[in-house]
Amino acid sequence: MSGLGTICQISSFLWKISSFMNVYNGESIDSPQFTLIGKEGMLKKFVLTLYPRGRTEADWVGLFFTLVDSPECTVSFKCSILDKYEKPHRVGYGVVDYTFPNKEGYGFPMFVKFNELKSQKETVLPNGTLTILVELNGVKDKPKDPTMCLADDLEKLTCNEDFSDVEIHCKDIRLKAHKAILASRSSVFQAMFTNPCKESQTGSVTINNMDPEVLKDLINFIYSCKVKKLKENVADLFKAADMYMMESLKDMCTTYMMKNLTNENAISFLNLADGHNSKMLREAAMSYIVQNINAFTERPELENVSQRLVIEIMKRAINPTKK
Incomplete structure (x- = not known):
C-alpha cells in the first residue's frame, strides 16, 4: 500500500445493507456508485457487489469491486465489516490492477462465513443491518507500456x-x-x-x-x-x-491503403504499388478493381494505367479464378 497513498486523496465509502438476513438470500447486491478522486483530479467510479451466499464458494460471503467507467488503474484498498461499536470485525486488504471493462470485479470470494455473521448477529448485524466500510488508500493510472x-x-x-x-x-x-x-x-x-x-x-x-x-x-x-x-x-x-x-x-x-480501398483510389493505389514493387498492395488493389469491374469501365483514371495492367485487369475480370 505504501507508494500509492501519495498519489491521490484518501477516500472512504460506507455501505449499510438493511435486513441482511431476511431479505437477501443468495442474491447479489450492488452498492450505489461511489467516486474516488484520482491522479490529477480524474474521477474513478466504483461499485461494490456483495454475494451473501458466495459467488464461487458456497456459504461464504463474497465482496467485489467493479470499476465502472475509468481507464486502467491500480487501486489500494481496505474493506471492513463494522460491528455495532463501529469497530472492524473482519478486514481485507488488496492492491488491484483494474483492466476496464471488467464485469466480474476484483475482491474477496471468501470474505466472511455466512454462518459467522448469523451466529454473531447481535454484534455484527445490529438491527439486522450489515455495515461495510471501504477505505481507498490510493489510485493511479496503470503505467504505460515501456515501449x-x-x-x-x-x-x-x-x-x-x-x-x-x-x-x-x-x-x-x-x-x-x-x-x-x-x-x-x-x-x-x-x-x-x-x-x-x-x-x-x-x-x-x-x-x-x-x-x-x-x-x-x-x-x-x-x-x-x-x-x-x-x-x-x-x-x-x-x-x-x-x-x-x-x-x-x-x-x-500498405496496410492502411489495403484496408481503405474505394472506387476513387483503387486505380491510383494499383499504379503506386506496381511502381514501388508492393506485391500485397498490388494484389489487393487489382482484386478490388476486378471484383467491382463495372464501376471502373468508365472511370477517367484508367487513362493513366499502363496497357500491361489494363490487359491484366481484363483477363482477370473475364476469368476471375486465374491470376
Whole structure:
C-alpha cells in the first residue's frame, strides 16, 4: 500500500445493507456508485457487489469491486465489516490492477462465513443491518507500456534542438535532427552520413523532392513510429518510405491503403504499388478493381494505367479464378 497513498486523496465509502438476513438470500447486491478522486483530479467510479451466499464458494460471503467507467488503474484498498461499536470485525486488504471493462470485479470470494455473521448477529448485524466500510488508500493510472514510453520520449526530440547534429532543409522548412537516430532507422541516411559526401561533412541535408508536411511525418516516424497525418499523406509517405528504405513505414502505409480501398483510389493505389514493387498492395488493389469491374469501365483514371495492367485487369475480370 505504501507508494500509492501519495498519489491521490484518501477516500472512504460506507455501505449499510438493511435486513441482511431476511431479505437477501443468495442474491447479489450492488452498492450505489461511489467516486474516488484520482491522479490529477480524474474521477474513478466504483461499485461494490456483495454475494451473501458466495459467488464461487458456497456459504461464504463474497465482496467485489467493479470499476465502472475509468481507464486502467491500480487501486489500494481496505474493506471492513463494522460491528455495532463501529469497530472492524473482519478486514481485507488488496492492491488491484483494474483492466476496464471488467464485469466480474476484483475482491474477496471468501470474505466472511455466512454462518459467522448469523451466529454473531447481535454484534455484527445490529438491527439486522450489515455495515461495510471501504477505505481507498490510493489510485493511479496503470503505467504505460515501456515501449510506448520510449516512443513518446523520442518523439519529444523532434521538437528539441538540444544535441542535434544535422539540419534538414525542405523548401521553406528547417528541421533539426540527430544523425545516429536517422542512420539507425534508414539505410539511406546511414550511407549518407558514413560516406565522405557533402551531408556527412556539412551536417546539412537538402530534400526538395518531398512535401514539407510529408517530411515532418517521415521524421516523426523515424523517432517514434507514429504518423500524425497518415490518411492525408499515405501515398506520399509510401513513396518516401520506399525512397529511404524504411520497410516498417512502408508496411504501415500498405496496410492502411489495403484496408481503405474505394472506387476513387483503387486505380491510383494499383499504379503506386506496381511502381514501388508492393506485391500485397498490388494484389489487393487489382482484386478490388476486378471484383467491382463495372464501376471502373468508365472511370477517367484508367487513362493513366499502363496497357500491361489494363490487359491484366481484363483477363482477370473475364476469368476471375486465374491470376
